[in-house]
Structure formats: C-alpha cells, structure tokens
Amino acid sequence: MSDIDKSTAIKLYRTMVRIRVFETVTEKLFLEGKLPGFVHLYIGEEAIAAGVSASLRRDDYILSTHRGHGHTLAKGGDMKKMMAENYGKVTGYCKGKGGSMHIADFSIGMLGANGVVGGQFPISVGAGLSIKMRKTDQVVVAYFGDGAANRGTFHEALNMASIWKLPIIFVNEDNQYASTTRKVRTLSVEHVAQRACAYNVPGIRCDGNDVIAVYKAAKEAIERARRGEGPTLMSCQTYRLKGHFIGDPEKYRTHEEVEEFWKKEPIGRFEKIAFENGWLTEDEKKAIWEEYQKEAEEAVKFAEESPYPDPEEALKDVFVNPLE
Amino acid sequence: MREITVAQATAEALMEEMSKDPTIFIIGEDLTAHGGIFGQFVGIPEKFPDRILDTPISETAIVGAGVGAALTGMRPLVDLHFADFITITMDEIVSQAATMRYMFGGQSKMPLVIWAPDGAGLSAGPHHSKSFESWFMHAPGMKVVVPSTPYDVKGLLKSALRDDDLVLFFQHKKLFKFKGPVPEEEYIIPLKKADVKREGSDVTVVTYSMMVHHTLSAAKRLEKEGISVEVIDLRTIWPFDFDAVAESVKKTGHVVIAHESWKVGGVGAELASQIQEKLFDYLDAPIVRVGAEHVPIPFSPPLEKRVIPDDEDVYRAVKKVLEEA
Ligand SMILES: Cc1ncc(C[n+]2csc(CCOP(=O)(O)OP(=O)(O)O)c2C)c(N)n1
Ligand SMILES: [Mg+2]
Numbered sequence: 001m002s003d004i005d006k007s008t009a010i011k012l013y014r015t016m017v018r019i020r021v022f023e024t025v026t027e028k029l030f031l032e033g034k035l036p037g038f039v040h041l042y043i044g045e046e047a048i049a050a051g052v053s054a055s056l057r058r059d060d061y062i063l064s065t066h067r068g069h070g071h072t073l074a075k076g077g078d079m080k081k082m083m084a085e086n087y088g089k090v091t092g093y094c095k096g097k098g099g100s101m102h103i104a105d106f107s108i109g110m111l112g113a114n115g116v117v118g119g120q121f122p123i124s125v126g127a128g129l130s131i132k133m134r135k136t137d138q139v140v141v142a143y144f145g146d147g148a149a150n151r152g153t154f155h156e157a158l159n160m161a162s163i164w165k166l167p168i169i170f171v172n173e174d175n176q177y178a179s180t181t182r183k184v185r186t187l188s189v190e191h192v193a194q195r196a197c198a199y200n201v202p203g204i205r206c207d208g209n210d211v212i213a214v215y216k217a218a219k220e221a222i223e224r225a226r227r228g229e230g231p232t233l234m235s236c237q238t239y240r241l242k243g244h245f246i247g248d249p250e251k252y253r254t255h256e257e258v259e260e261f262w263k264k265e266p267i268g269r270f271e272k273i274a275f276e277n278g279w280l281t282e283d284e285k286k287a288i289w290e291e292y293q294k295e296a297e298e299a300v301k302f303a304e305e306s307p308y309p310d311p312e313e314a315l316k317d318v319f320v321n322p323l324e
Numbered sequence: 325m326r327e328i329t330v331a332q333a334t335a336e337a338l339m340e341e342m343s344k345d346p347t348i349f350i351i352g353e354d355l356t357a358h359g360g361i362f363g364q365f366v367g368i369p370e371k372f373p374d375r376i377l378d379t380p381i382s383e384t385a386i387v388g389a390g391v392g393a394a395l396t397g398m399r400p401l402v403d404l405h406f407a408d409f410i411t412i413t414m415d416e417i418v419s420q421a422a423t424m425r426y427m428f429g430g431q432s433k434m435p436l437v438i439w440a441p442d443g444a445g446l447s448a449g450p451h452h453s454k455s456f457e458s459w460f461m462h463a464p465g466m467k468v469v470v471p472s473t474p475y476d477v478k479g480l481l482k483s484a485l486r487d488d489d490l491v492l493f494f495q496h497k498k499l500f501k502f503k504g505p506v507p508e509e510e511y512i513i514p515l516k517k518a519d520v521k522r523e524g525s526d527v528t529v530v531t532y533s534m535m536v537h538h539t540l541s542a543a544k545r546l547e548k549e550g551i552s553v554e555v556i557d558l559r560t561i562w563p564f565d566f567d568a569v570a571e572s573v574k575k576t577g578h579v580v581i582a583h584e585s586w587k588v589g590g591v592g593a594e595l596a597s598q599i600q601e602k603l604f605d606y607l608d609a610p611i612v613r614v615g616a617e618h619v620p621i622p623f624s625p626p627l628e629k630r631v632i633p634d635d636e637d638v639y640r641a642v643k644k645v646l647e648e649a
Contacts, residue, residue: 036447036625088447088624096624099449115451116409117381150380178381180357186380252357311630318619 004212008054009279012211014288015050016267019070021292022079025300026069026086026100030246035086039100042070044209044241047266048173049074051214051236052141055222061109061127061140063120066101067173068113071143076108083299090309091302097309097317109138117178118151120144121170125157128166128231139167139225147178149192158199158233167225169218170233173208175240180252193235201231208236209266212273241265325505330495333474333506334364337481338401340510342372345399348485349375351386352403352439360403362441362500387413387438391421394436399485407442407494408454421490422465434490437481443496443534443584444621444632453621453628455533455585460492461562461594467491467515468562472536474504476559479513487515496534496584518565520572524554527642528572530595531582532558535614535633539582542638553642561591569595570603577608578649580641584632587615609649612641 023041030039042049045067053074056062064071072082078093085092086100093103104112111127114120124142131138148154149172161168172192176183189195196203202224206217214236221232239261243250274280328336342348350365355376359366368376379386383404390402404410410417417438425432444453460466467489471477477495484491521536522543531539536557543553554572558564573579579599581592592613599611617631 037449037623038452088627094623096627097450097620097622099447099623101449101451102623115449116412147381150382152382152384178353179361180354181378185378249358308626309624311626314622314627314630315617315619 004215006279008215009212009274009277012050012054012215013267013270013274013280015053015074016046016211016270017288018292018295019046019049019073020267021289021296022073022082022299023069025296026083027242027246029086029300035100036088037099037101038245039086040067040245041242042067044261044265045173045175045238046070047211047214047270048171048208048236048238049143051211052169052171052218054215055219056139056141058108060138061111063111063124063127063140063142064113065120065143065145065148066113066115066117067145068103068143069100072103072105072110072113075105075110077103077105077110079295079299080302081105083296084303084306087303087306088308089303089306090313091306095309095313095317118144118148118153121151121153121157124168124170125160125166128161128168129164131167132164137226139169139222141169141171143171143173145178146172146174146176146183146187146192147181149195150186158195158201158231161231162199162201165228165230167228168231169221169225170231171218172233172235173238174235175238177240177244177252179244182252191235191237193233196233199233201233203233203235205235205237208238209264209269211266211270238266239264325507327503328474328506329500330474330477330502331363331366331500333478334481334495335359335366335368336506337478337485338365338368339371341482341485342368342375345485347397347399348401349377349398350401350403351377351379351390353379353381353386353405355403361405362497364495364500383409383412384416387416388420390436390438391416391434394421394434395424395432399435401437401439401485404438404440406452407440407456408451410438410440410456417460417466417490417492418463422463425489426465433488435488437484437491437493439493439495441497441500442494443498444628445498445534447623447625447628448497449623450620455494457492457494457561458585458590461591465490466562467560469493469515469560470533471495471559472499472533472557474502474506476513476519476557478506479511480515480559482512483515491515494533498534513559516560516563516565518568519557519559520554520568521557522553522555524552524576526552526576527578527580527645528554528556528569528576529580529582529638529642530556530558530569532561534584535582535638538633538635539638542635542642545635545639546642551642551646564595566598566602569599573599573603574606577606578645579607579611580614580638580645581611582614582633582638582641585616586618587613588618590615609645612645614638614641
C-alpha cells in the first residue's frame with residue numbers, strides 16, 4: 001500500500017495521460033505533414049512534469065525546454081492554444097511566432113520553453129531573485145535535460161541560486177541522451193544530482209519513471225523553497241522513448257534498447273500500482289483516456305479551423321512601445 | 325561532370341585536407357552518430373575516428389578549446405551545430421581568437437575554422453533560424469565565408485582549413501541537399517575572390533549564400549522582360565572582393581545588394597557605403613538593399629515568408645533601382 005492518497009494519485013495519473021495523449025496526437029499530425037518545423041516529444045517522461053507540478057500553485061513559475069509540451073500541460077496549459085501554436089495558427093499561445101519549441105503561458109507562470117539548451121538556468125535565477133525581493137512565497141522550477149547540465153549557465157546559475165538561497169527547484173530530466181549523444185560520453189558524473197555538493201545545495205536522485213517518487217521528492221523540495229531555505233537539485237532518471245525530434249533517424253541506439261524501456265514506461269507502471277491500491281478501475285481508466293482523447297481532438301479541430309496569422313503580424317510584438 | 329550535394333562537398337573538402345594534414349580535427353556536438361546533423365561529415369567518423377570529437381553541450385568550452393588548440397599547433401574546425409548558438413561564444417571568438425594576434429604583436433597564428441549552419445526557411449523558429457555574418461564583419465580579425473554551391477563550398481573550405489587566420493564559415497541550412505557539379509580532381513578557391521554567377525549589363529546584384537539562388541531565379545524572370553542582371557556571388561564577405569564589385573558597377577551603373585539576414589546594419593550597409601564612397605560617379609540610381617525585416621525570425625510559415633527575402637524581393641528591388649534611374 002502506498003502512502004499517498006487516492007485523489008493525489010488520480011491527479012498524477014490524469015496529468016500523465018493528458019500529456020501522453022497530446023503528444024501521441026501531435027506525433028500523428030506531424031507525420032501526416034500538418035505541423036511545420038521540428039517537434040520534440042515528451043513521451044516516456046510524463047511522470048516528471050506530473051510529479052513536480054502536483055505541488056505547484058498557479059502563481060509559481062516554471063521554465064521549460066525544447067521538449068516542453070509536458071511541462072506546460074502539467075502546469076495547466078490549454079491544449080487548444082498549444083495545438084494551434086504547433087500548427088502555426090494565430091490562435092496559438094504565441095500567435096504562431098514561437099511554435100512547438102517556444103510555448104509560453106504567462107497567465108499560469110509558464111515563463112517559456114527555450115530553444116537554446118541551458119538558456120533557462122540564468123533566467124530562473126532572476127525569477128527566484130524577484131520572488132525574494134518581492135517577498136512572496138512563490139517558487140521557480142527550471143526543467144532541464146542531462147545534456148543541458150553541461151552548459152556553463154548551469155554552473156553559474158546553481159552557484160548564484162545557492163549563495164542567495166533562492167526558491168528554485170532545478171529539475172533534471174535525465175533521459176540518457178542529448179540528441180544523438182549518450183549521456184555517459186559527456187557527463188563527468190553518473191547523475192547530475194552528484195554535482196549538488198559543488199554548489200552546497202541538496203541533491204536528490206529519483207526514479208523519473210515513478211510518478212510517486214517524483215511527487216514526493218519534488219514536494220519536499222518545493223516546500224523547502226517556499227520556506228525560504230533555498231534551492232534543490234533533483235535528478236530524475238528516465239528515458240526518451242521517441243526520437244530526439246520526430247523524424248530522427250536514431251542510428252545511435254537499437255530498437256531492442258527502446259523496447260526494453262517501453263516496459264518501464266511510467267503510465268503503465270503507475271496503472272499497475274493504482275489497480276493494486278484500488279485507486280483506479282478499468283472503467284475509470286477508460287473514461288480518463290477517452291476524456292483526454294476528446295480534449296485533444298477538440299484541440300486539433302480548433303487548430304485546424306483557426307486561420308494562419310496575417311503576414312503583417314510578423315512585424316508586431318518586437319517592442320511594447322515601438323517609438324514609431 | 326558529376327554532381328554532389330553541399331553536404332557531400334563539405335565532407336570531401338575535410339577528408340582531403342585531413343588526409344594531408346594530421347593537425348586538422350573536428351570538434352562539436354552530435355558529430356559521429358549521423359555524420360553531423362546535416363550529414364556534412366558523413367564518412368569522416370569511420371575514416372578518422374580519433375579526429376572528430378563529440379562534445380558535451382558546452383559551446384563556450386568547445387570554441388575556447390578550438391582557440392587553445394589552434395594556438396598550440398593544431399588546426400581545428402569547430403562545428404557550432406546552429407549559427408544561432410554563436411552568441412554563446414562571442415567572447416571566445418571576438419575578444420580571444422580574433423584579437424590575439426594583434427594584441428600579442430603578431431606573435432601568434434589562429435588557424436581555426438568556426439563552421440556553422442545558418443539561415444531560415446525551415447520553420448525552425450526564432451532560436452534556430454538566424455544569420456549573424458554581419459557581426460563578424462563589423463568586428464576586426466575574422467575572415468567570413470558564406471558559400472552558395474557545392475563547388476564553392478568545397479574549394480573555399482579547403483582554403484579556410486589551410487589559412488593561418490580565424491575563418492568563420494557559414495553554410496545555409498536549406499542548401500545542404502542542394503546538388504551541383506564538382507570535379508573529381510582537386511581544386512581550391514582562394515578566399516576573398518568573388519564569382520560572377522551570371523553575366524548581365526543592366527543591373528548588378530551583389531549577393532551571397534541562399535540569396536544567390538533567389539537572385540538567379542529573379543534574373544531569369546527579369547530576362548524575359550528584357551532586363552539583363554549581373555549576379556555577383558561574393559562568397560567571402562570579409563575581406564570582400566571590391567574589385568569584382570567595382571568592375572560590374574562601372575558596367576551597369578545600378579546596384580542591388582541582397583542578403584537573407586537583417587537589412588538594418590547588415591553586410592549590405594557596409595557594401596553600399598563603400599560603393600558610394602568610391603564609385604559615386606558611376607551610379608545612375610541609389611543603391612537598393614534587400615534583407616530581412618527587423619524582427620526575430622518567426623515560426624509560422626506565412627510569418628517567416630513575410631520576414632525573409634526571396635526571389636520576389638530581388639525582382640522588385642531590380643525594378644526599383646531601374647525606375648529610380
Ligand atoms: C546551446 C544549444 N546547443 C545545442 C543545441 C542543439 N540541441 C537541441 S536539443 C539538444 C540535446 C539536449 O539534450 P538534453 O539537455 O539532454 O535534453 P533532451 O533533448 O534529452 O530532453 C541539442 C544538442 C541547442 N538547442 N542549444
Ligand atoms: Mg537528454
């Protein structure tokens with residue numbers, strides 16, 4: 001018997017399913033040639049955003065990555081606006097200016113997905129500093145990959161967050177690969193949380209495919225940050241089940257390896273526990289998947305029926321006050 | 325003559341030079357698994373496994389390592405993955421590599437090539453679509469190459485690898501699959517030398533990289549209207565081949581300068597300024613520039629198309645320069 005309550009368990013499950021459905025639909029649309037640009041899927045890593053976000057408030061901040069759909073959805077993002085952005089439609093979150101890699105929703109504290117790996121670290125420091133100066137009890141979550149941990153920005157930001165005890169949770173999504181490059185070839189430590197000692201912050205390693213483990217670790221780190229006790233570095237071990245981007249030739253790994261990890265994917269793994277604990281029945285499970293399938297289909301309909309932006313829209317939004 | 329792609333021409337230039345010079349090596353992210361993310365190094369990991377190094381995502385250290393290795397007897401080519409990420413490495417490039425020889429009174433050499441795919445048109449969004457070549461013309465100490473065809477890529481990359489100074493080598497992302505004739509025999513194209521990609525007598529269009537192709541298609545259309553366009557592919561924008569530009573300007577008296585990167589403060593601004601300083605009497609009309617709108621490069625196709633110039637923009641610029649004569 002697990003020590004979390006049923007409503008929390010179902011909340012975690014719902015978030016994971018909502019992400020999986022959105023990503024599966026997005027993949028299909030991309031393969032049908034309906035989405036421009038490049039799309040990075042979060043399939044297999046849903047437990048991390050779900051587990052972390054469960055303890056976040058609407059006014060907390062998150063900073064996301066190129067693989068950001070899951071982070072936005074878990075924070076309460078609107079599927080319709082996300083899907084419209086993937087299409088490049090004017091009704092999308094960024095009016096089509098950003099695309100899949102740059103979704104943001106400032107109304108829910110989602111300060112943006114970043115196409116520059118490691119671009120989020122220093123910005124998270126600024127958000128944390130602002131919270132401290134404004135004397136609120138908000139927190140910041142900065143999601144980042146195993147590859148991003150090797151950017152200089154990671155090191156500078158962790159040091160600053162530590163000396164100023166900023167309310168930031170650095171959530172490492174260690175999916176074993178940075179694009180085509182296996183983590184073991186580029187990371188000086190076995191897992192990113194080992195670096196915490198260099199910055200004198202708590203470092204927690206957890207199973208990123210176990211949503212309950214992520215939830216518990218993140219809850220503690222978030223509460224700590226809210227109390228003004230400073231940042232935490234969390235490393236969640238997971239696996240990217242899809243290519244780096246849709247269409248990746250994936251010559252750097254075998255089908256067998258990917259198949260092995262499908263057996264450990266977080267949603268099926270949670271369902272087993274949920275049935276055992278009586279949190280979920282087959283009917284409830286079916287209803288949840290159908291609910292999000294419907295939400296995703298409506299989002300696709302909304303996106304398809306929305307217009308593309310007027311070309312002149314391209315010239316707007318550079319400045320608040322363009323001084324024309 | 326056989327035809328090969330820009331990606332193949334890139335790999336060939338490297339393999340030929342690497343076979344001759346054991347000090348050349350390649351360093352950057354995601355190079356070995358797929359032979360570079362645009363296939364630009366296919367074959368090299370097998371042929372030279374110890375001389376093509378996958379790095380962590382650490383642009384500052386990657387370029388810095390290139391600088392240090394170049395100072396101490398090696399000839400590195402640093403792959404920056406996307407030209408957009410060059411902003412991360414501006415200190416290493418501008419204040420270190422480009423300044424050292426001068427600052428140290430001519431003691432050092434900097435045989436380093438910074439290689440980066442630039443350009444828009446793939447809906448890659450604001451963080452993966454930029455072209456920054458003008459910045460490296462603005463600051464001193466860098467040679468900047470912006471080739472447009474497989475033939476030019478191969479010949480110029482070989483020169484860049486043999487040069488003892490810092491060379492920035494930008495290749496447009498949309499051109500990696502572009503095919504063109506490349507001889508089997510070895511050849512070299514000297515840096516700085518421009519190439520007349522099409523001869524004409526009414527208007528000179530000075531251009532480079534992707535815009536060469538847009539300009540050539542605009543020139544075909546204009547020819548049907550009886551307008552003869554001379555297309556000058558600069559190939560190297562710093563130092564650039566002013567003599568080639570001057571020769572053409574003296575013939576046509578009308579100049580259009582076209583590049584994909586931002587028009588404001590771009591390469592065209594410097595060229596136009598030098599042309600009017602030195603060739604004012606030959607000009608029959610004000611110079612017209614073609615470049616991107618002054619906004620980040622947006623994702624959605626209709627927005628990106630609005631921001632980035634294409635053949636239609638060159639066509640209109642040529643008409644304009646003739647109307648204003
Ligand atoms: C500064 C920078 N360098 C390189 C890239 C190209 N790139 C995009 S994603 C990626 C791999 C990122 O790996 P990781 O941080 O582990 O995140 P994951 O994709 O695995 O979620 C790379 C190299 C980039 N976008 N930004
Ligand atoms: Mg990764």
